[in-house]
Structure formats: C-alpha cells, structure tokens
Amino acid sequence: MNFFDYVLFAPCVAMASGTALIYDEEMTTHKLLWDDPVCDIEVPERLSSSYEHLKSYHLVERCVRVPAREGSEEEILLVHSSEHLEVAKSTQTMNEEELKRVSANYDAFFFHPNTYRCARLAVGATLQLVDTVMSGKVCNGMALVRPPGHHSQRNAANGFCLFNNVAIAAEYAKLKYNLQRILIVDWDVHHGQGTQYIFEEDPSVLYFSWHRYEHQEFWPSLKESDYDAVGLGKGKGFNINLPWNKVGMGNSDYLAVFFHVLLPMAFEFDPELVIVSSGYDSGIGDPEGQMNATPEIFAHLTHFLMQLANGKLCVILEGGYHLKSLSESVCMTVKTLLGDPVPQITGEMAPCLSAVESIQNVRAAHKPYWKWLMYEDTSFLQNLSTKSHLLKKADSNPCTEHESKITKDDETVKVEKYLELHMKNILFPVPPIKTAVTAESEGSAHVFSVPVHLVKQMDKTEIKALVSGFYPHLVKEDKTLVSLSSMLAVLDKVLKKEVCNGIAESPESAIAVAVALRHSVCFGFQRVLCVFVGDMQIIPNTEDGKILIIHICEKEQAGNTNSKNYISLSWKEDAEGNDFFSAVLGFILPVAYSYQPNLTVIAVGPNRSLGISGISLLFASLQGLAESRILAVMEDTEINLMQNVTKILVGGSTPHFGAYVPPTQEKVNKIKVLRDQFQQEWKMLQCSVKDGISMN
Ligand code: Q9C
Ligand code: ZN
Numbered sequence: 001m002n003f004f005d006y007v008l009f010a011p012c013v014a015m016a017s018g019t020a021l022i023y024d025e026e027m028t029t030h031k032l033l034w035d036d037p038v039c040d041i042e043v044p045e046r047l048s049s050s051y052e053h054l055k056s057y058h059l060v061e062r063c064v065r066v067p068a069r070e071g072s073e074e075e076i077l078l079v080h081s082s083e084h085l086e087v088a089k090s091t092q093t094m095n096e097e098e099l100k101r102v103s104a105n106y107d108a109f110f111f112h113p114n115t116y117r118c119a120r121l122a123v124g125a126t127l128q129l130v131d132t133v134m135s136g137k138v139c140n141g142m143a144l145v146r147p148p149g150h151h152s153q154r155n156a157a158n159g160f161c162l163f164n165n166v167a168i169a170a171e172y173a174k175l176k177y178n179l180q181r182i183l184i185v186d187w188d189v190h191h192g193q194g195t196q197y198i199f200e201e202d203p204s205v206l207y208f209s210w211h212r213y214e215h216q217e218f219w220p221s222l223k224e225s226d227y228d229a230v231g232l233g234k235g236k237g238f239n240i241n242l243p244w245n246k247v248g249m250g251n252s253d254y255l256a257v258f259f260h261v262l263l264p265m266a267f268e269f270d271p272e273l274v275i276v277s278s279g280y281d282s283g284i285g286d287p288e289g290q291m292n293a294t295p296e297i298f299a300h301l302t303h304f305l306m307q308l309a310n311g312k313l314c315v316i317l318e319g320g321y322h323l324k325s326l327s328e329s330v331c332m333t334v335k336t337l338l339g340d341p342v343p344q345i346t347g348e349m350a351p352c353l354s355a356v357e358s359i360q361n362v363r364a365a366h367k368p369y370w371k372w373l374m375y376e377d378t379s380f381l382q383n384l385s386t387k388s389h390l391l392k393k394a395d396s397n398p399c400t401e402h403e404s405k406i407t408k409d410d411e412t413v414k415v416e417k418y419l420e421l422h423m424k425n426i427l428f429p430v431p432p433i434k435t436a437v438t439a440e441s442e443g444s445a446h447v448f449s450v451p452v453h454l455v456k457q458m459d460k461t462e463i464k465a466l467v468s469g470f471y472p473h474l475v476k477e478d479k480t481l482v483s484l485s486s487m488l489a490v491l492d493k494v495l496k497k498e499v500c501n502g503i504a505e506s507p508e509s510a511i512a513v514a515v516a517l518r519h520s521v522c523f524g525f526q527r528v529l530c531v532f533v534g535d536m537q538i539i540p541n542t543e544d545g546k547i548l549i550i551h552i553c554e555k556e557q558a559g560n561t562n563s564k565n566y567i568s569l570s571w572k573e574d575a576e577g578n579d580f581f582s583a584v585l586g587f588i589l590p591v592a593y594s595y596q597p598n599l600t601v602i603a604v605g606p607n608r609s610l611g612i613s614g615i616s617l618l619f620a621s622l623q624g625l626a627e628s629r630i631l632a633v634m635e636d637t638e639i640n641l642m643q644n645v646t647k648i649l650v651g652g653s654t655p656h657f658g659a660y661v662p663p664t665q666e667k668v669n670k671i672k673v674l675r676d677q678f679q680q681e682w683k684m685l686q687c688s689v690k691d692g693i694s695m696n
Pocket of ligand 2: 188189190279281318319320
C-alpha cells in the first residue's frame with residue numbers, strides 16, 4: 001500500500017506534563033545491624049535494585065530528576081509529637097546495643113545510626129515531589145524512599161516506618177497549597193494503620209487501604225482494620241478499608257475493588273491531589289503479602305488514578321520485599337506515569353468469592369456516606385455481631401479459585417524465573433508516534449504539541465476489493481467508499497502497530513464501524529471491543545464472539561436484542577454534569593476487562609446521548625485496555641468533540657470530565673439489571689454474592 005505519511009511537530013503549548021523521579025542513594029545506608037527475622041526483609045537493595053531496573057528500562061532518563069532534601073523538624077511535627085522526633089534524633093549517636101534497646105520499644109522497627117537522617121530524607125523527598133507536582137513543573141512522579149512511612153504513628157515507629165512520609169505530605173499540601181480534598185490510596189499489602197489514625201477524623205483526606213487481614217489473623221491484627229472502620233466524627237465515610245480475608249488475591253480481585261469500591265468514591269470525592277502509599281508487597285512473590293497480582297496490574301492501577309485530580313499524582317514507595325517483583329512493579333508504575341501504553345492483563349478475569357464478599361461488605365458499610373451508593377441495595381453479608389465467631393473459624397486457605405502461578409517452596413526463585421519470562425511476554429515496543437489522523441482532522445490534532453502521523457486515504461479500488469468480501473452492498477455507493485478510505489488507512493496503521501491509536505472522521509460512523517470491525521477480525525484480531533454512542537444504522541454480526549458491542553443510545557432498543565456480545569445501554573447524560581461515571585465504572589469497564597479485547601473501537605454516531613465529558617471519560621478509561629490500541633470514529637461535523645478526543649488520545653493533556661453528578665435511582669437500577677443479566681458471562685461485574693454468583 002502506498003501511504004504518504006509524515007510526522008508533524010507542532011509548537012509546545014504550556015500545560016503540566018512530565019514525570020518527576022526522586023532517588024537518593026543515601027537512603028540505602030539505613031540497615032539492620034543485628035539478627036531479627038521480623039525486620040530482615042527491609043533491605044537497602046529494595047531501593048537500589050528498583051533504581052537499577054528503572055535505568056535498564058531507560059525510564060530514568062525520561063523522567064525529570066528532582067533532588068531529595070531533608071524534611072524540616074517543623075514539617076515532621078505536622079504529624080508527629082516532639083517526643084517522637086526527639087527519640088528519633090537521639091539515636092544518631094547511639095552504639096549498637098543502645099540502638100537495639102530503643103528499637104525493641106516498637107513493633108517491628110530497627111534503628112541504625114543513619115536512620116534518622118534517612119527518615120528525614122524520605123520525608124523531604126516526598127515533600128519535594130508534592131512541590132514539583134503542585135507547582136505544575138511536572139504532572140506526576142514517584143519518590144523511591146526508605147524507611148517507608150504508612151505504619152508510623154504520631155508517637156511511634158512501627159512496621160519498618162519511622163515518620164509517616166505520606167501523611168506529612170498530605171498535611172503539608174493542605175497547608176501550603178490550601179487543598180480541601182486529598183486522596184491517599186494505600187495499595188501496600190499491609191494496613192497503613194498509622195495513616196488511618198492520623199486522618200480518622202479528617203474529612204479533607206480520604207484514606208483508602210486494602211490489606212491482607214484474614215479475619216484479623218494477619219499483622220497488625222487490629223479490629224480497626226476491618227471494613228466497618230469508616231472514620232470518626234466529621235471524618236465518617238472518609239476512611240475505606242478493604243480487608244483481604246484470603247491470600248492469593250490477584251489482578252482481577254484488585255481491579256474489581258477499583259471498579260466497585262475505590263474509583264466511584266474517588267470520582268465523587270473529586271480530589272485535588274492523589275498520593276499513593278505505594279507498597280509492592282501486594283505483588284506476586286512477596287513473602288509478606290502472599291498475593292498473586294503481576295507487575296502490570298500496577299500500570300492499570302496507576303492509569304486509573306491518573307484520571308483524577310487533573311492528573312496530579314504522587315507515588316511514594318512503601319513496602320515490597322521480593323526484589324524482582326518489586327523492581328518490575330516500580331517500572332510498570334513509572335512507565336505508566338510517563339504515558340506509555342498499558343500492557344494487557346492476561347488470564348481469567350473474575351474476582352474470587354472472598355474478594356466479592358469484602359467488596360460487598362465495604363459497600364454496605366459506606367452506603368450512608370456516599371451518594372453513588374445511595375440507591376444500591378447493599379446489605380451486610382456478615383453481620384457485625386457474628387464477627388467474633390468468624391474470627392475463631394478463620395480460614396486461611398489461599399484463594400484457590402485462581403490458577404496458582406507459583407508453588408510454595410523455592411518461592412522466591414520460582415517467581416524470579418516466572419517474572420523474567422512473563423515481562424518479556426507482556427512488554428511490547430511502544431510505537432514512536434502515538435496517534436494517526438487523516439489529513440482532514442489534522443487541524444484539530446496539531447494544536448496539541450505532539451507529533452501525529454498523517455495518513456493519506458486508501459486507494460478506491462483497494463477499498464472495493466476489501467469491502468466486497470464482507471459488505472458487498474456498500475461497494476456500489478461511491479460516496480460511502482470515499483468515506484471508508486480514510487478510516488481504513490488509519491485503522492491499517494493501528495492494526496500493524498505502527499501507531500497506538502487513530503482517529504477517523506466519517507459522515508456515517510455506523511457503516512465505518514461495521515467495516516472496521518470486520519476488517520480487524522479478518523486481519524487476525526481475536527477480540528474487538530466496540531463502544532458505540534448514538535444511532536447505529538447497521539448492527540454488525542457478533543455471533544462468532546470476536547466482536548463485543550456496547551451500544552449507548554438514548555432509547556431502549558426495541559425488544560430485548562441483548563446477547564452476550566451485543567449489549568445495549570440506554571443512557572441520557574445529565575444536563576447538569578457528568579453522571580456517566582457510574583455506568584463506566586459499574587458496567588462498561590468490568591465488561592471490557594472481562595472480555596480483554598486486543599483492539600477497542602470507540603465511535604460516535606448521530607443523536608448521541610452523551611455529552612463531551614461522558615465521551616471523554618469513555619476514551620480515557622478504555623485506554624487501559626488492548627495495549628491502548630483505540631480506533632476513534634466520529635462524524636465529521638463534531639469538531640469540538642474531535643478536539644477533545646484527540647487531546648486524550650495523543651496524551652498531551654489531562655482530560656476533563658465535567659462535574660461529578662450522582663446517578664438517579666432509575667439509572668442505578670438500569671445498571672443493576674444489566675449487571676444481573678451479564679455477571680455470569682462477564683464476571684468482573686460481580687460485586688455482591690447475594691444473587692447470580694455460584695458458590696463453587
Ligand atoms: N510478627 C511495610 O510493608 N511484620 N511494613 C511484623 C510481627 C511487619 C511491613 C510481624 C511488617 C511491616 C511498610
Ligand atoms: Zn507493606
């Protein structure tokens with residue numbers, strides 16, 4: 001095929017972009033000087049090997065290097081007592097025996113003569129990141145720090161943590177930047193009880209933590225780590241605990257919690273800054289966590305959090321004790337912060353029963369505090385009064401519903417080998433140019449300071465030959481052929497992986513989509529997801545399972561035309577703001593992740609029932625699927641929409657989704673009906689065990 005294509009570099013437009021990285025080798029000097037089987041996993045190599053890995057993926061050179069600094073005493077005192085600060089300070093001149101004695105006053109902590117200095121660097125590095133993001137120098141970033149922070153309390157070191165880096169950062173950001181709403185996401189496998197205590201009564205900090213719990217058997221074995229600890233006083237509803245009651249939780253369990261718990265709350269909360277307590281002991285191979293989630297899950301989690309707070313995201317290292325798993329996960333996080341396409345999740349996508357139970361429980365516990373939960377018919381699965389009884393019966397069998405990726409013995413080595421191969425399988429070359437556009441839409445693309453790939457229309461006889469294979473009646477219409485030619489030229493670039501995504505204009509998007517879907521399947525794509533917004537004159541055949549269509553339109557389709565692979569969702573976006581979040585998180589993303597497409601087509605036809613914010617949300621969310629391969633098809637009259645979509649696809653700026661509006665009762669019911677109808681086929685929809693879930 002003879003395409004005439006070239007690269008266009010447009011002038012830079014001022015907006016926050018870029019990723020900061022903070023690392024200071026001095027933080028590797030804090031180390032355990034005596035034998036202690038509890039603490040000996042928190043080693044300096046956690047930091048150095050993460051950093052070396054970042055270098056080997058050439059990620060360091062793509063980041064903005066920001067130096068660490070010491071946190072000041074005043075900054076530490078934002079969270080900690082002066083007694084605590086003085087004790088920590090006093091350890092600088094102690095001998096080993098004295099250090100050992102002070103360390104013994106705490107649950108799982110060790111002092112080294114340089115611990116105080118490192119802990120101050122860890123605080124300062126975290127604050128440097130907050131400043132770099134809040135000042136707009138970068139959009140997001142990561143700080144590699146030791147000692148970690150989230151177990152640390154006002155007056156105590158705990159669980160390898162001396163000062164609570166993330167909590168200090170949140171208080172600092174509130175003060176210095178006058179922030180009213182900060183979200184802390186703690187995906188470390190341990191409960192950040194320190195952070196919970198600090199913000200328990202504070203409605204301006206929403207704290208979310210998932211953690212290995214096993215009905216209170218697992219450290220720190222606190223009753224306040226359970227789902228019913230929702231915050232205190234004014235802070236009620238702003239503390240979210242998702243306990244894992246079994247080990248072996250994996251990618252689909254983590255995603256289910258994001259879809260059905262964290263993300264809806266986060267969008268309703270509408271934070272101005274997101275800080276991640278980023279422990280990777282929730283990843284596969286970790287001796288503490290015993291979970292099964294693979295490194296690429298952290299790319300997805302990061303990608304979701306990048307949709308909040310205008311992209312202002314600070315990731316701070318906490319735990320993570322399997323060096324290879326930790327390093328790969330750190331790399332996936334930084335790569336995603338930099339805007340690289342997200343690798344596909346592999347394996348069966350279904351949360352396990354125990355995870356769904358926890359999800360149901362936390363949704364029920366939070367129902368009084370969140371508008372999006374108001375009309376959900378949640379009820380407690382486990383009655384609170386029976387908890388002590390359950391505690392005795394605590395069953396710590398791993399979650400065996402997932403195929404076990406590892407065996408128990410030689411775990412560390414086996415996971416190392418597994419990951420070596422696994423990363424090679426899931427990582428793929430990133431096309432140097434992200435987006436293909438046709439000459440007609442170039443005008444809207446070049447505003448965004450990024451290179452785009454201009455594509456020339458396909459030859460008419462070529463199109464004819466192609467389309468006559470599956471839609472012979474279209475071949476006669478000359479006008480249709482012309483409109484198809486530019487779409488196919490763009491699609492071709494996407495299918496051949498020369499670009500990540502593409503945008504095609506078409507006067508009849510349903511026809512263009514029908515051809516695009518067939519052509520992609522013929523090209524060899526096994527699962528193509530199509531989300532179509534608006535009237536659809538042709539509904540392509542989806543019986544072979546290689547196409548899944550989610551059709552969003554104003555009116556219910558006549559009769560129940562729904563099947564496993566054609567789902568119609570009637571949704572008219574609220575005029576006041578965006579109420580489409582609940583449909584995207586509660587239905588579209590779970591179905592899409594269950595299906596695991598290798599290409600996504602998002603199209604907008606006439607009479608669309610979603611506004612630009614709703615459609616922007618669709619594009620931004622679905623970018624996490626299919627290695628970010630998206631074909632956008634839009635009517636040629638939609639200039640405004642086209643510009644917004646282009647912005648999102650080229651990744652030049654953080655999208656804006658409009659003001660969050662909670663769904664009406666009618667809309668909640670609509671989602672519920674669809675969820676009940678499809679949760680057996682598309683299992684990521686499952687968020688309660690009451691109906692539809694077989695207890696196998
Ligand atoms: N029997 C972080 O991941 N385990 N801290 C104590 C006592 C302590 C983990 C077990 C684990 C601390 C930051
Ligand atoms: Zn941890």
